[in-house]
Each structure stands twice: as C-alpha cells, then as structure tokens.
Amino acid sequence: MTLAAAAAAVILPAxxxxxxxxxxxxxxxxxxxGAEKQAAAKLPxxxxxxxxxxxxxxxxxxxxLEAARSGDIERLRPIIDGNGITPTFSFGGETDAIAFxxxxxxxxxxxxxxxxxxxxxEAGFLHSGAGTADEIYIWPYFAEIPLDKLTPAQQVELYRLxxxxxxxxxxxxGSYIFYRAGITPDGQWQYFVAGD
Numbered sequence: 001m002t003l004a005a006a007a008a009a010v011i012l013p014a015x016x017x018x019x020x021x022x023x024x025x026x027x028x029x030x031x032x033x034g035a036e037k038q039a040a041a042k043l044p045x046x047x048x049x050x051x052x053x054x055x056x057x058x059x060x061x062x063x064x065l066e067a068a069r070s071g072d073i074e075r076l077r078p079i080i081d082g083n084g085i086t087p088t089f090s091f092g093g094e095t096d097a098i099a100f101x102x103x104x105x106x107x108x109x110x111x112x113x114x115x116x117x118x119x120x121x122e123a124g125f126l127h128s129g130a131g132t133a134d135e136i137y138i139w140p141y142f143a144e145i146p147l148d149k150l151t152p153a154q155q156v157e158l159y160r161l162x163x164x165x166x167x168x169x170x171x172x173x174g175s176y177i178f179y180r181a182g183i184t185p186d187g188q189w190q191y192f193v194a195g196d
Contacts, residue, residue: 043149046124046141056187057137061121064189068117073098073110079189088191097192117192119161120179136182136190143180147171 050058060079067075077098080086089097098110106112123140138144142158147170150158158167162178170177182190 043146044126044128044141044144046145046154047127048124052127053137054185054187057183057185060183060187060189065118065121068114068121071109071111071114073101073114076101083189085188085190087189088193090193091195116161116179117181120181120192123157123161136184139181142176142178145176147176 050061053061060083063079064076067073067079080097086095086097090100094100101113102108102110104113120139123142125137125139126141126144127135128138128144129135140157140161142150142154142161145154147158147167155167158176162170166178177195179192179194181192184190
C-alpha cells in the first residue's frame with residue numbers, strides 16, 4: 001500500500017479531536033513553530049528491547065504479531081473484541097476494523113496490511129507520557145521524531161516501511177503519516193491508523 005493510498009483511506013480528524021473519542025489517547029499532530037524547535041532540542045528515546053515493555057503491552061503486541069504473521073486477518077478480530085475498546089483504525093467513522101483493513105489493503109484478503117502491521121510492531125518504539133494519564137507505547141518511533149532528525153541508519157529503517165516518494169511526501173507534509181500503533185501500559189490497543 002502506498003502512502004497516498006493509506007492517507008486517502010482516512011478522513012483527517014477535526015482540530016483537537018482524539019482518535020479514540022472519549023477516553024481515547026490522542027494522536028498528536030505535527031509540531032509547528034516554537035513547539036517544533038523545542039521537540040527538536042529533546043528527541044524521545046528510541047527503544048528496541050521489547051523486554052522493557054510492561055507485561056500487558058508485550059502480551060498484546062505478541063498476540064497482534066502472531067495474528068498478522070498468520071496471514072489470516074480474521075485472527076485479529078478476537079484481539080479487537082477482547083480489547084475493551086475498538087482501536088482507532090480510521091478517522092472516517094467506519095465500525096469494522098477487519099472489513100476496513102481488507103478494503104484498504106492492496107489485496108482483498110488484507111495480507112498487505114498484515115505485512116505492514118508486522119513491520120510496524122517489529123520496529124523500534126517510544127514510551128511517551130510516562131507517569132501521566134496519556135502514557136502510551138508508540139510504534140514505529142518515526143511517528144514522533146522529526147524526519148529531518150533521523151540518522152542515516154534510521155532512514156534505512158524508514159525505507160523498509162515506505163518508498164522514497166512516500167518519504168518525500170511526508171517531508172512536504174511535515175511529519176510521518178504512514179501507519180502507527182499505540183498500546184497503553186495496561187495493554188489496551190488504542191490505535192493502528194494511517195494519516196494525521
């Protein structure tokens with residue numbers, strides 16, 4: 001799936017609207033102006049060791065990866081159903097994540113999306129908002145780091161997920177806008193969504 005296709009598959013949220021509605025964790029918009037300079041001064045720590053994840057986060061991540069690697073998108077349904085909330089998967093008001101992912105995947109079975117999901121959850125991640133009500137683990141770390149601050153090795157990691165044209169489009173937009181995922185410390189899958 002191209003970046004353009006992923007972005008076209010979602011409707012952008014209203015200013016200040018969180019992806020999960022009431023009780024959801026808000027996906028932050030790209031920094032601008034003074035906030036951008038402040039963000040650049042202190043980049044978040046990129047984590048790669050999944051042993052650092054709280055047990056509930058590690059457990060749900062592993063369940064998602066196992067389902068994604070199976071090639072059967074329906075194996076995600078019991079994970080979603082047991083999550084307590086439906087993870088945000090679109091900004092367009094769709095209600096069935098599996099149907100939406102099949103529809104937006106490059107193939108009718110959702111396997112392209114499962115491959116993307118695997119790559120996302122195998123990438124480095126961030127621990128954001130530690131000790132606050134907004135605490136969350138975010139994959140991939142590109143979602144919260146300015147693209148112009150990525151090292152050459154990190155840029156190679158980014159190219160594993162997206163094409164050079166996608167990166168050019170993201171730079172023009174001002175941030176990473178491909179798929180991202182978030183899980184709260186108690187193991188609640190908050191989102192797997194593209195766009196911004």
